[in-house]
Amino acid sequence: MKECNKQIEQICDYVDGELDSSLCRELEAHLKDCKNCRIMVDSLRQTVILCREGKPERLPGELESRLNSALKRRWKKKFGKK
Amino acid sequence: MNENQLVKLAQAGDFDAFNLLIVGHKDKIYRLAMKLTGNREDAEDIVQETFLKAIDNIDKFRRESSFGTWLYAIALNNIKAQAGDRKKMTLKPIEEYLPGGHEAGAAELFDWGDPHKLFEQKQLQKLIESSLAKLPHKYSVPFILRYIEEMSIDEVAAAIKLSVAATKSRIMRARLALREMLSEVFKERANERVQ
Numbered sequence: 001m002k003e004c005n006k007q008i009e010q011i012c013d014y015v016d017g018e019l020d021s022s023l024c025r026e027l028e029a030h031l032k033d034c035k036n037c038r039i040m041v042d043s044l045r046q047t048v049i050l051c052r053e054g055k056p057e058r059l060p061g062e063l064e065s066r067l068n069s070a071l072k073r074r075w076k077k078k079f080g081k082k
Numbered sequence: 083m084n085e086n087q088l089v090k091l092a093q094a095g096d097f098d099a100f101n102l103l104i105v106g107h108k109d110k111i112y113r114l115a116m117k118l119t120g121n122r123e124d125a126e127d128i129v130q131e132t133f134l135k136a137i138d139n140i141d142k143f144r145r146e147s148s149f150g151t152w153l154y155a156i157a158l159n160n161i162k163a164q165a166g167d168r169k170k171m172t173l174k175p176i177e178e179y180l181p182g183g184h185e186a187g188a189a190e191l192f193d194w195g196d197p198h199k200l201f202e203q204k205q206l207q208k209l210i211e212s213s214l215a216k217l218p219h220k221y222s223v224p225f226i227l228r229y230i231e232e233m234s235i236d237e238v239a240a241a242i243k244l245s246v247a248a249t250k251s252r253i254m255r256a257r258l259a260l261r262e263m264l265s266e267v268f269k270e271r272a273n274e275r276v277q
Contacts, residue, residue: 012257036190039190039194048257054207057113059109060126063126063130067130071097071101078137
């Protein structure tokens with residue numbers, strides 16, 4: 001248990017590809033023997049992948065037009081010109 | 083023309099320069115507001131308020147951070163003021179999200195396999211949205227900025243005005259909490275299919 005607790009920060013860095021190479025080797029050795037940590041690595045990786053899936057939302061066209069008009073008015077008020 | 087030059091022009095009253103500064107951030111701030119508020123009307127108000135406040139305060143921008151980071155900080159203040167953190171879950175300490183490892187009697191974690199075999203894409207997206215919406219903003223905001231908007235840890239830390247270490251810790255807790263929420267749903271679904 002203690003060994004796994006110590007590894008959680010490393011697991012997150014490992015999943016993001018940010019773990020120092022010597023620690024990477026240590027962690028990979030641990031992963032060979034620890035099924036729960038292997039599942040943790042896989043599911044943490046998939047958590048981010050799933051969050052990134054789907055179409056990226058874009059500002060709706062009608063809002064962009066309204067926004068641009070509001071910004072122009074505010075700019076004119078502040079600077080007295082467009 | 084670089085960002086600094088555009089900022090100088092905008093601060094001198096050049097509206098076109100201001101538009102060039104914000105053009106790449108409109109969709110990003112809308113996405114962030116949608117994810118955090120979960121509704122379009124609130125997200126629209128937040129986008130509009132953010133850019134209007136940017137105009138009001140442009141002369142106070144001192145270039146201590148990037149213009150984008152400054153805009154995010156304004157947007158986050160607006161989100162906090164408008165949406166608040168009502169009805170959010172309380173996150174557990176990190177140790178309680180841990181697998182248990184080799185400990186005698188430790189429960190084996192549920193192996194996700196491919197979640198796309200359990201749910202259709204649309205269902206998965208709804209599940210992700212509802213899970214993210216349950217997190218308190220102080221956790222979901224850095225998670226979204228880091229992994230969905232793909233900002234660096236330093237940029238996220240600057241936007242939420244926290245140290246890099248504290249920012250990393252919040253992102254990790256958000257990720258562990260999301261993982262656990264998703265895992266429970268996937269496990270339940272897999273069990274239903276077996277029965």
